[in-house]
Every structure is written in C-alpha cells, then in structure tokens.
Amino acid sequence: MTQAKTGLADKPVVISCGEPSGIGPEVAARAWAMLAGEVPLAWIGDPRHLPQDIPHCIIDSPSDALAAGSDALPVLRHDFAAGAVAGKPDPANAQGVIDVIARGVDLVRSGAASALTTAPIHKKALKDGAGFAYPGHTEYLAALAGGSDVVMMLASDQLRVVPATIHIALDQVPNVLTPAHLRRVIEITAAGLRSQFGIKAPRIAIAGLNPHAGEGGTMGRQEADWMTALVTRMQDEGYDLSGPHPADTMFHAAARVRYDAAIAMYHDQALIPIKTLDFDRGVNVTLGLPFIRTSPDHGTAFDIAGQGIANPTSMVEALRMAYRMAQS
Numbered sequence: 599m600t601q602a603k604t605g606l607a608d609k610p611v612v613i614s615c616g617e618p619s620g621i622g623p624e625v626a627a628r629a630w631a632m633l634a635g636e637v638p639l640a641w642i643g644d645p646r647h648l649p650q651d652i653p654h655c656i657i658d659s660p661s662d663a664l665a666a667g668s669d670a671l672p673v674l675r676h677d678f679a680a681g682a683v684a685g686k687p688d689p690a691n692a693q694g695v696i697d698v699i700a701r702g703v704d705l706v707r708s709g710a711a712s713a714l715t716t717a718p719i720h721k722k723a724l725k726d727g728a729g730f731a732y733p734g735h736t737e738y739l740a741a742l743a744g745g746s747d748v749v750m751m752l753a754s755d756q757l758r759v760v761p762a763t764i765h766i767a768l769d770q771v772p773n774v775l776t777p778a779h780l781r782r783v784i785e786i787t788a789a790g791l792r793s794q795f796g797i798k799a800p801r802i803a804i805a806g807l808n809p810h811a812g813e814g815g816t817m818g819r820q821e822a823d824w825m826t827a828l829v830t831r832m833q834d835e836g837y838d839l840s841g842p843h844p845a846d847t848m849f850h851a852a853a854r855v856r857y858d859a860a861i862a863m864y865h866d867q868a869l870i871p872i873k874t875l876d877f878d879r880g881v882n883v884t885l886g887l888p889f890i891r892t893s894p895d896h897g898t899a900f901d902i903a904g905q906g907i908a909n910p911t912s913m914v915e916a917l918r919m920a921y922r923m924a925q926s
C-alpha cells in the first residue's frame with residue numbers, strides 16, 4: 599500500500615453514496631447506526647438522499663467525524679443536481695455519483711480517510727446520464743489509481759472468489775483470458791491474500807474454463823493447451839496452486855476447505871457460488887489498488903429501494919472489513 603500510512607487506524611472509513619435512487623443511502627445509514635462505536639465513518643453525498651429518520655451532521659473533513667459522536671451520521675456534503683426518487687435514476691445525478699467516488703479516492707489517497715467503501719452504482723444509469731466510460735467501480739478505481747492492475751475479489755467467511763475476467767461479454771472471455779492475464783490475476787490475488795487478509799502462504803484453486811475442465815481437450819482446449827502448464831510453472835515458482843478444476847465441483851463444502859481463494863474464469867462462474875452461499879454477508883474488495891476499497895456484494899436493488907426493507911448486513915461487513923484492513 600502506498601497511501602499515506604500515518605495513523606490510518608485513527609481515520610474514518612469514507613462511504614461513497616452510490617446511486618441515490620437505489621438502496622445505497624439507506625443501507626449506509628442503517629450500517630452507521632449498527633456500527634456506532636465500532637467503525638468510525640463518514641458518508642459522502644447529498645443529505646437530501648438520506649432516509650428522513652436518520653439524523654445527520656455536516657462535517658468539513660473526515661477528521662471531524664470522530665468528534666461528531668454517535669448521535670448523527672457524519673456527512674461530507676456533496677450537492678447533487680436533483681433529489682432522488684426511489685427506483686428511478688435521474689440522469690442529472692449521474693455525474694454527482696461519479697464525482698463522489700473520485701472524492702472518496704482523493705480522501706483515502708491523501709491519508710485523510712483510512713479506506714473507501716463504495717455503495718452500489720447503476721452502471722447503465724451512469725453511462726446514459728454522464729457517459730461513464732467504465733463497466734464498474736473496479737475499472738474506474740484502477741484508472742483513478744493510474745492504471746493499476748487490479749483484481750475483484752468477493753469474500754465472506756465461507757468463500758473467497760476472484761473472477762479472472764470481470765465485466766465483459768461471455769464471447770470475449772476466451773480472447774481476454776491469456777496465460778499472461780491469468781498469471782497476473784494469480785500474482786495479485788496471492789499478494790492480496792497475504793497483505794490484506796494476513797494469510798502467509800495462500801492456497802489458491804484455479805477453475806477451468808470449459809465443462810469438466812475441458813475433459814482432456816474434448817470439450818475445449820484452453821486447459822490442455824496452456825492452463826495446466828501455467829499452474830505447473832507457477833507451482834514450481836512457489837505458488838500453492840491447484841487446478842484447473844472442473845468449476846461445477848469446486849465450490850461444495852468439502853472442496854472449499856482445501857483453498858483460501860478460488861479463481862474463476864468469468865464473472866458469473868465466480869459470483870454465483872458466493873452470492874448463493876452468502877449474499878447477505880459477501881464483501882467485494884478490490885486487490886491491487888494503492889488504497890483499501892470494499893463494497894457490499896449487492897447492487898442498487900431498485901425493486902425495493904425506499905421501502906426500508908433493504909438488508910444492511912453486507913454494507914456492515916464491507917465497512918468492518920475495510921476498517922480491519924486499515925488497522926492491520
């Protein structure tokens with residue numbers, strides 16, 4: 599980590615508001631209420647977008663969050679063009695959502711905040727409203743960090759999983775998935791497990807791309823042509839790797855105890871198992887950035903926004919993980 603290191607543990611985690619018409623503001627507010635005294639935090643956004651029953655106080659800098667006490671949510675005010683209608687993103691607010699993420703990154707990189715936890719964005723709303731050029735936070739944060747190679751990990755007590763390719767169409771996966779790309783994902787994952795999760799000798803399981811990991815080349819060639827050789831080569835270099843495994847049988851309970859993280863080859867191969875096992879407690883963490891970023895594993899949930907029924911647990915876990923990482 600290259601961010602300013604002094605006293606990170608004393609600094610609050612900043613939360614970017616995400617899409618104001620989704621559940622982001624309400625889960626952040628409920629998480630604050632649940633974490634009072636445990637995780638210092640400040641929310642960046644427009645106070646008009648918060649639930650009306652949440653007391654808040656405007657602060658000028660993250661350091662003021664600590665003095666704000668636990669009676670009101672500390673807010674770093676960021677005025678948006680419009681209020682929010684639950685479930686209906688307003689194109690006029692899209693640029694504000696993007697700017698808040700960038701402001702959060704600036705605060706963390708300057709050392710004013712310890713970590714960034716992002717509330718969910720609606721990617722299409724940002725593209726339509728402000729021409730957002732990135733398919734998600736992960737890619738935007740990598741660009742803000744100067745083009746870092748990054749990896750998306752979703753983590754819970756039951757499973758840590760990494761999609762080797764992220765927000766791309768399925769028919770592009772075989773083009774992007776090269777030996778050099780997969781090697782880099784493995785390297786970043788191993789480094790992140792050591793530095794951010796404190797696992798000294800991480801065990802990583804690699805999924806195949808094709809059914810039955812290619813069944814000896816009869817159901818796809820990537821495993822036989824280069825994936826097995828890459829795994830062997832990196833084992834010889836000292837990485838504790840296994841695979842390529844058939845993806846359909848590597849996520850059951852007895853298989854999961856054999857590794858600290860699984861690397862899957864595409865988005866849904868990775869995210870279906872963890873969101874099925876642990877949707878409420880899953881945390882999205884970006885590895886490879888020069889600062890700490892976590893996020894809940896859910897999206898904007900327009901279908902339930904504004905009803906007060908969104909479960910804040912994943913946001914709570916994301917804030918806890920961010921703060922724990924900053925302390926260590």
Ligand SMILES: NC(=O)c1ccc[n+]([C@@H]2O[C@H](COP(=O)([O-])OP(=O)(O)OC[C@H]3O[C@@H](n4cnc5c(N)ncnc54)[C@H](O)[C@@H]3O)[C@@H](O)[C@H]2O)c1
Pocket residue numbers: 621625716717718719720721722735882893894895896897898899900901902907908909910
């Ligand atoms: N970190 C992020 O910014 C992030 C993460 C995932 C999805 N997204 C985006 O969110 C948008 C909607 O995605 P989606 O519909 O696929 O997924 P979603 O997670 O928003 O919703 C899927 C289902 O789960 C429910 N759900 C989600 N979170 C919940 C919670 N906290 N409590 C109770 N129920 C909850 C929703 O009501 C919905 O039925 C898309 O634009 C997607 O790209 C953003």
Ligand SMILES: N[C@H](C(=O)O)[C@H](O)COP(=O)(O)O
Pocket residue numbers: 733734735736737869882893895896
């Ligand atoms: N792929 C993530 C998921 O489905 O949970 C989600 O889109 C978040 O991605 P970013 O953190 O890059 O926005």
